[in-house]
Amino acid sequence: MTSAxxxxxxxxxxxxxxxxxxxVTAGRTVAENPGSAYNPLFIYSGSGLGxxxxxxxxxxxxxxxASQLNIEYLTLDEYVExxxxxxxxxxxxxxxxxxxxxxxxxxxxxxxxxxxxxxQAELLRLTEALQQSGHQIxxxxxxxxxxxxxxxxxxISRFSGGLVVDIGIPDYETRVAILRRKAEERGSKFQxxxxxxxxxxxxxxxxxxxxxxxxxxxxxxxxxSPINAEAASxxxxxPTAASPSVASSSVASPSVASSDEFSQFLTDVxxxxxxxxxxxxxxxxxxxxxxEGEGYRTxxxxxxxxxxxxxxxxxxxxxxVQDVERLKALESEVAVLDPQAAxxxxxxxxxxxxxxxxxxxKVRDGAAPPPAPSAAFPFESxxxxxxNDVALKAVRDVIAKPGxxxxxxxIVGKSGLGxxxLLNAVGLExxxxxKNVVVACLSTQAFVDELIAAIDxxxxxxxxxxxxxxxxxxxxxxxxxxxxxxxQEELFNLFNQFLDGDRxxxxxxxxxxxxxxxxxxxxxxxxxxxxxxxxxxxxxxxRRSVLERLLTQQRVPLEPALVDYLADRPxxxxxSLTGVxxxxxxxxxxQDGPVTAGLAREVLEGAPPPRRTTGLRTSGxxxxxxxxxxxxxxxxxxxxxxxxxxxxxLR
Amino acid sequence: MSLVNFTSREITCKIVYxxxxxxxxxxxxxxxxxxxxxxxxxxMVSLATQTDRTLFFxxxxxxxxxxxGFSTRFQLYTVPGQVYYNATRxxxxxxxxxxxxxxDSQARQLDENIESLQNxxxxxxxHGVDVRTMPLIMQYNKQDLPxxxxxxxxxxxxxxxxxxxxxxxxxxxxxxxxxxTLKAVSELVLKKLATGSPAA
Numbered sequence: 001m002t003s004a005x006x007x008x009x010x011x012x013x014x015x016x017x018x019x020x021x022x023x024v025t026a027g028r029t030v031a032e033n034p035g036s037a038y039n040p041l042f043i044y045s046g047s048g049l050g051x052x053x054x055x056x057x058x059x060x061x062x063x064x065x066a067s068q069l070n071i072e073y074l075t076l077d078e079y080v081e082x083x084x085x086x087x088x089x090x091x092x093x094x095x096x097x098x099x100x101x102x103x104x105x106x107x108x109x110x111x112x113x114x115x116x117x118x119x120q121a122e123l124l125r126l127t128e129a130l131q132q133s134g135h136q137i138x139x140x141x142x143x144x145x146x147x148x149x150x151x152x153x154x155x156i157s158r159f160s161g162g163l164v165v166d167i168g169i170p171d172y173e174t175r176v177a178i179l180r181r182k183a184e185e186r187g188s189k190f191q192x193x194x195x196x197x198x199x200x201x202x203x204x205x206x207x208x209x210x211x212x213x214x215x216x217x218x219x220x221x222x223x224x225s226p227i228n229a230e231a232a233s234x235x236x237x238x239p240t241a242a243s244p245s246v247a248s249s250s251v252a253s254p255s256v257a258s259s260d261e262f263s264q265f266l267t268d269v270x271x272x273x274x275x276x277x278x279x280x281x282x283x284x285x286x287x288x289x290x291x292e293g294e295g296y297r298t299x300x301x302x303x304x305x306x307x308x309x310x311x312x313x314x315x316x317x318x319x320x321v322q323d324v325e326r327l328k329a330l331e332s333e334v335a336v337l338d339p340q341a342a343x344x345x346x347x348x349x350x351x352x353x354x355x356x357x358x359x360x361x362k363v364r365d366g367a368a369p370p371p372a373p374s375a376a377f378p379f380e381s382x383x384x385x386x387x388n389d390v391a392l393k394a395v396r397d398v399i400a401k402p403g404x405x406x407x408x409x410x411i412v413g414k415s416g417l418g419x420x421x422l423l424n425a426v427g428l429e430x431x432x433x434x435k436n437v438v439v440a441c442l443s444t445q446a447f448v449d450e451l452i453a454a455i456d457x458x459x460x461x462x463x464x465x466x467x468x469x470x471x472x473x474x475x476x477x478x479x480x481x482x483x484x485x486x487x488q489e490e491l492f493n494l495f496n497q498f499l500d501g502d503r504x505x506x507x508x509x510x511x512x513x514x515x516x517x518x519x520x521x522x523x524x525x526x527x528x529x530x531x532x533x534x535x536x537x538x539x540x541x542x543r544r545s546v547l548e549r550l551l552t553q554q555r556v557p558l559e560p561a562l563v564d565y566l567a568d569r570p571x572x573x574x575x576s577l578t579g580v581x582x583x584x585x586x587x588x589x590x591q592d593g594p595v596t597a598g599l600a601r602e603v604l605e606g607a608p609p610p611r612r613t614t615g616l617r618t619s620g621x622x623x624x625x626x627x628x629x630x631x632x633x634x635x636x637x638x639x640x641x642x643x644x645x646x647x648x649x650l651r
Numbered sequence: 652m653s654l655v656n657f658t659s660r661e662i663t664c665k666i667v668y669x670x671x672x673x674x675x676x677x678x679x680x681x682x683x684x685x686x687x688x689x690x691x692x693x694x695m696v697s698l699a700t701q702t703d704r705t706l707f708f709x710x711x712x713x714x715x716x717x718x719x720g721f722s723t724r725f726q727l728y729t730v731p732g733q734v735y736y737n738a739t740r741x742x743x744x745x746x747x748x749x750x751x752x753x754x755d756s757q758a759r760q761l762d763e764n765i766e767s768l769q770n771x772x773x774x775x776x777x778h779g780v781d782v783r784t785m786p787l788i789m790q791y792n793k794q795d796l797p798x799x800x801x802x803x804x805x806x807x808x809x810x811x812x813x814x815x816x817x818x819x820x821x822x823x824x825x826x827x828x829x830x831x832t833l834k835a836v837s838e839l840v841l842k843k844l845a846t847g848s849p850a851a
Contacts, residue, residue, distance in 0.1 A: 019717050168717050261830045262686045266715055268834050272841045273662065273718045285660070 005063075005073055009056035015181055017174025020050060020167040022289070027054045027138075029293040031061035034069065034104050034136035037293060038163035040127060041138045042145060045167035048205030051140040054167070055106045058138055062104050072099070073106040080112075080119050100129045104136040111141040114149045127158050170206065172270050175199035178206060179213055188217045193229035201238055202263055212236050287317050296324055297349040323350035330360040363462075370440035370466050373427025373474065382418065382425050383549060383574075385542025391533035395422060398504060399429040402472060406531035408495075408505035410478070412512055413535030416575025419508040420476050422535070426506055427474045440467055441474035448480065448487045455486070467494055472504040478527070479509050482518025495526055505530070538574055543567045546574055550581045551595075556588075561597035569604065580604065662723040664840050666833075667744055669771050670753035671763040672732030675792040678823040679753060680711045680727055683833060686826075687713050708743045725837070732767065741774045749786035749840040750775075751832055754811055756793045756801040756820070764811055782814075786839035789818035790832045795825065 016024050023045075029037045041058075043051050059071045074082075086095035099105065105126075113120050130137045141148060144166070145159035170178060179195040198216065203209045219235050220227045227235070284305055288298045304316055331347040346352070346359045379399075384392050391413070397405045409426075411419050427441035454463035467473065473494065481488055498505050509516060512534075513527040538546065544567040551558055566584075571577050587603045588595040668676040684695045693712035708728055715723040728747075730740040744750075752771065754764045772782045791807045802810070804820045812818050817835045821828025 018721070171718060261826070262683075262688065262691070265830050265834050265837075266718075269715060269723070269837050269841070270718045272838050273721060273723065 005056045005059045005071070007060070009053045010060045011057040013181075014050060014053055014057055015170075015174060015178045017170045017177065018168075019170050019174060020045075020054070021286075023050075023054055023165040023167045024057075025286075025289050025293060026163055026165050027058045028061060029290075030104075030136055030138060031058045032065060033294075034062055035134040039131055039136055040159060040162040041136075042159045042162060042164040043138070043140045043167065044142060044144050044164070046169070046205055047142055048207035049167045049169065050206060051142075051167060052108055055108055055138055055140050059104065059106055062136075069103040070101060071104045071106070072102045073108070075108040076110050076112045076119075079107060079123075080116065083119065083122060096126070096129075099126055100133065100135075102130070102135060104138065105130060106138045106140075108140045109142075110139045111143055111148050113151055113155070117152075120152045120155055124152060124155050124158065127155070131158075169202070169204065170209075172199055172267050175203075175209060178209065182210060182213055183217075186213075186217055188220065189226070190216070190220070190232075191226050191228050194227060194232045197229045197232050197238065198236065200267065201236070284313060284317065287320065291320070291324060295348050296327070297351060299349075299351050320350055323353055326353065327356055330356055334360050334363045370438070370470055371442040371446065373424040373431065373439055373441035375428065377421045377424035377428070379425035379429050381549070382421055383542060383545045385539055385545060387536040387539045387542050388413075388418070388422075391422065391535045394531050394533040395426050398426060398506065399433070402430055402433070402504040403498075403502035406533075407499060407502070408507055408527060408530035410513055410527050410530060410532045411506070411508045411535060412510070412532055413508075414510060414537070414573060416573030417535045417537070418574050419535060423474050423476050423506055423508050427472070430472050430504065437472070438470045439472045439474065440470040441472075441476075443476040444478055444480040447475060447491075448484050451487050451490060464490070464494075468497060470503070472506070473498055474506040476508050477510075478507040478513070479511070479516045479519070481523070482516065485520075488520050488523055492520070492523055492526075495523070499526075537572045538577070540567050542574075543571065543577060546577055547581065550578060554581065554585045554595075556585060556595045559596065562595060562600055565597040565600055660721050662718070662721045662841075663726065664724070664748045664837065665726045665728065665746055666749045666751065666836055666840065667747040668727065668729040668751045668753055669740070669744070669767065670730075670732055670792075671755055671760065671767040672734075674732060674753045674755040674760070674764075674767075675821075675823040676729040676732065676751075676753045677709050678792075679751070679790070679821075679829050679832070680709050680729055682823055682826045682829045683713070683727065684711055686830070691715070708739060727833075734766075734770075737770065737774070740770070741777055744771075744774050745778055747785070748843075749788070749836045751788045751790055751836050752811075753790045753792050753821075753823075754807060756791045756807060757796065758800060758802050761802065761810060764807075768811060786836060786843055787814070787816045788832055788836040788839065789816055790821045790823075790828060791818065792821045792823050792828075794820040794827070795822040 011024065011028060014020075014024060023043050026038055026041055027043070030039075030041050043054055045051050056073060059073050062069055063071055083095060086092055107123075110123075113123065127137055139159060144164060145151065145156045148156075176195055176199040179199055183190060183195065194216065195213075198209070198212050201212070203212065215235060216227060216232055232238075284301050288301045288305075291301075292298050298320075300320055301317070304313060327347050327350060334347070344359065346356050349356070382392070391411050394406055394409055395411075398407075398409050411422055413419050424441060427439045431437055431439045451460075451463060454460045475491075481491065495505065497503075507527060509527075512532060513519070513524050516524070544563060547563050547566050548558055551563070556562075566577075566580065569580065571580060584595055584600045584603050588599055591599070593599065668679055670676050680695065684692060691714050693714070696710040708730055711727040713725040713727065715725060717723075728743050730736075730743045750771065752768060754760075754767075775782050775785060789808075789812050791802075791804060793801060794804075804818070808818055817839075819828045819832050819835065821832060823829055
């Protein structure tokens, strides 16, 4: 029931002149970006000036660009007919659905909406539905929306809301161009000046112009001899006053004083303007219109137009286009990282490339790889020993086959045993393995803080994208997630994505995950699903290795007695061990002496506690405050007074 | 005055008909007004004295429609010719893109023509415009009068047209030469905008 698109009506076969350039440009833009550029596009012009041609050309062009598009062209009458048929068949809803699924709807002759209230309502509804779903609607009429009699105000505002363009009567040059092309299409040749003679007549539309051409073609065919300009004027009944030979012959000619003087004048001015507006201006103007249509600022090109004779116009246009392309590239890059930042005005102004680059840089920074592992914790400096054997082996496996073997890996151990070191070491090793590896390694607290900042800045998408890019996620102190519901939610999603993509997850926790409070079951179960590797308190052997390394770092000569003494101390974490070494070394520095076992003993066990010389009462048990008795129960420093005791006894 | 605006795609030409009193400037405009289709012309504003003399100025806007994608408008002005309205003349002349000097062909009006021409030159200078850079057309009106009363085209050229600008004999009352003059001045104006160099 809808008309097929006539293949002859394409943009290629449309002669573009000043009167229809805007309509064609708008039409091309719509065909290239259906639904987004100008929606609806309303084209109006008098009859026979090419509305239908442009409409069909839009359909063809859109189809060429994206063949899957569903394009419907129909006249309003056809639409009304279809609607009535559908209503009669009780298929009103099906009819509506059918048109709502059209990607580009081209409706011709909408001026016939006059006095059709129900169709106006139907079209209003359809326009709204199509606009809402981002589908393109193109309308054509012989007059602007506001002049269609009896048209619903809402329709007028809808129609005018997109772009309303008119196609004017072609100017002289365009008429000549149309005639040449048509004559060529018909395979007819005319003597020079003949087509120009026809073109001089201001026919109200192209159809009549074609009629005139047809008459000449027929006349020439019958007479079997080429027709000249004068004969052509006679055939077409063009008054001689308007024929070029007479008009230009003499200023004093009395026939000049005809009412056609003005159109003659108009033609002359048109020629002059055409010469004045040189070709380069046309090219620049075309570029301005095109890029303006796409939403780019064209200040630079407009400046060109202000100059009289700018040098290197084409280079300037090319430069502009290059900048626009760069903007497009930046915008699409930004769109991936931060959909909200894309679409900003800064990406539409080629005159301020710097700002666009800076904006993109900012987004890139924001979306720059998430926090990386700290280089302060190299894997080499992690000291192995029986107490962390299991964890270390698991870590080696993870480094060898990230995401494959143990995923997630949870390193569990008390504070100060080197979990953070190990975590960062894993991160560093993973990052070293391949080039395009993005390792996110941070403390859970930082992770939570970042999410809060992202929520605050309305950039959660961006934040997510940032972590989704990572090929490994390493979180320290996972117990800090307790009570952070939103973070747990986000982590849960990330978790699943990482697991699905065989990307490595490593966590640290002070205790077994299932003993941690405030963490959702679904996360705990996922943590348990991988490997939970425990780091025990450092054994003597490990303490020894750590000590040796620490002392070497402090440039202290490794004296066996010192190392033995320190390694024998009951120290329960590597961090305390570091503290101990620090204290001893500082003490040695204070005394300006060497670090020895004796000094260490003195520093760590200290001088005997100061003896209480006054008010010291003992229970009779011999107490040597300097000696080996350590238990306080055996020492009675403050005996109750005698009176208290008596009362006590009486009870 | 911005003659051509490529950004908004507009061409606006202000053309001033200059000349001594009673030389036929307003007649020129009236004739043009009568030939321009109604849709193309604005209201002709004419402020005339009781004796039909231009008191202030005539103004006729013409819309030439879209030309090469430019909406083109001509604004035609006349100045009051009488000597004592010089302030008005100067005002009207401000921002003119082209000038048509409508001379009176009658032999006895020659001095007035010369005086008006000099007045044009000095008024342009007041606006900082060199008359040599201003698109200028000479029109010798009233060529329909008996030959014994008027000077010929050549004689008038000799007497007035020392800059050798395009000149036209005319009979504004009947329209002879009116559009030729307008066309010539339009061409000069538009050519000037194209080249940016002094026309003529």
